[in-house]
Amino acid sequence: MRFRFTDYFETQVLRKRPYLKKEWCIAVVEKPLRSEPQEHNRFRFWAAVPELGGRYLRVITLEDKVTIHNAFPDRGFRP
Numbered sequence: 001m002r003f004r005f006t007d008y009f010e011t012q013v014l015r016k017r018p019y020l021k022k023e024w025c026i027a028v029v030e031k032p033l034r035s036e037p038q039e040h041n042r043f044r045f046w047a048a049v050p051e052l053g054g055r056y057l058r059v060i061t062l063e064d065k066v067t068i069h070n071a072f073p074d075r076g077f078r079p
Contacts, residue, residue, distance in 0.1 A: 017071070028045050028059045044059070059071045
């Protein structure tokens, strides 16, 4: 599966969170601990990222589940 990134992700998300790596986002979508649909035809995926101290990263994709739109550590996520 070939992943893509929205312009929003490239210009806003990476600017606000320069510590994030695209590889982490792809890994979360490929092997999520949990995933669920979200409003506006998007999907949420969560997984722990060892490089973030084991914190959970939430990744939001467009409806195709291969275009990554947003990502951030989710402090409120409970497995």
